[in-house]
Amino acid sequence: MALNNWGPQDLSAPAKRQLPEVAVQRGMVLEDVQSGWVGEVTRVEKSGGMHVVSLEDRRGKTKSFQLGFGFLLEGQAIRLMPPAPRAAASAVPSGRTASGSVRVQGQRAQVAKASRIWVEGKHDAELVEKVWGDDLRVEGIVVEPLHGVDDLKSAIADFNPGSGRRLGILVDHLVPGSKESRIAADAMTVPGAAGNVLIVGHPYVDVWQAIRPKVLGIEAWPAVPRGLDWKTGILRAFGWPHETAEDVGLGWQRLLGAVRTYADLEASLLGRVEEVIDFLTVP
Numbered sequence: 001m002a003l004n005n006w007g008p009q010d011l012s013a014p015a016k017r018q019l020p021e022v023a024v025q026r027g028m029v030l031e032d033v034q035s036g037w038v039g040e041v042t043r044v045e046k047s048g049g050m051h052v053v054s055l056e057d058r059r060g061k062t063k064s065f066q067l068g069f070g071f072l073l074e075g076q077a078i079r080l081m082p083p084a085p086r087a088a089a090s091a092v093p094s095g096r097t098a099s100g101s102v103r104v105q106g107q108r109a110q111v112a113k114a115s116r117i118w119v120e121g122k123h124d125a126e127l128v129e130k131v132w133g134d135d136l137r138v139e140g141i142v143v144e145p146l147h148g149v150d151d152l153k154s155a156i157a158d159f160n161p162g163s164g165r166r167l168g169i170l171v172d173h174l175v176p177g178s179k180e181s182r183i184a185a186d187a188m189t190v191p192g193a194a195g196n197v198l199i200v201g202h203p204y205v206d207v208w209q210a211i212r213p214k215v216l217g218i219e220a221w222p223a224v225p226r227g228l229d230w231k232t233g234i235l236r237a238f239g240w241p242h243e244t245a246e247d248v249g250l251g252w253q254r255l256l257g258a259v260r261t262y263a264d265l266e267a268s269l270l271g272r273v274e275e276v277i278d279f280l281t282v283p
Contacts, residue, residue, distance in 0.1 A: 168276030174201020210269035
């Protein structure tokens, strides 16, 4: 009769090594053991009751894999787990909005007022909405992108500012001696602008730079060579796709996704936005 495989000799066999469990995070670089695919985590989503991770390789191509066993992280085999809850430092505190204001409970958004916040472009508008959107809906203030300030004077004249029709305008690269500073000064000569229009700005070439570098895991924003489109240069320095307008849009969404609260932004932007909101809401 054959010996039973469950004999005492098996009790001394080495136990199966238990792999470390690691919560998936955007930005980590993983290797799928079975296919050999190596890429950066760009997206994690739940599909059909399971979590799926998207890995983007150095050529910008993406493949999706189910979480679990079969991944290497820095050469070590791991069990890839669903995302961990937001860290307390980057999460919005209970009872607070992303801007740090006390959250107004049970109050619906007000009907939009005639006053407006203008920002230079879509990305600026999305960033302001993400951090200050809850506050602005309570106040009934709408954010609108300008898509550049070259024609700011005419735009203000068309808006026809006056009592109850105020404008707060946030301008990129508003520093002494810049083209933007001259445009802003000329725009304030529009009839009705005095006392009803406030133009403020931050010192950055683009609002992207208002995200604190450490939030992105870098020490400083990359330097872009003169003559190269700034956003293209930033994406290229990060090793991200950068050749098309779609690449730029996707790159911005990755950056915006790192922003959780006002604490993830530079003080030079925070102060200016708060100044505009006070101008439009304080009698």
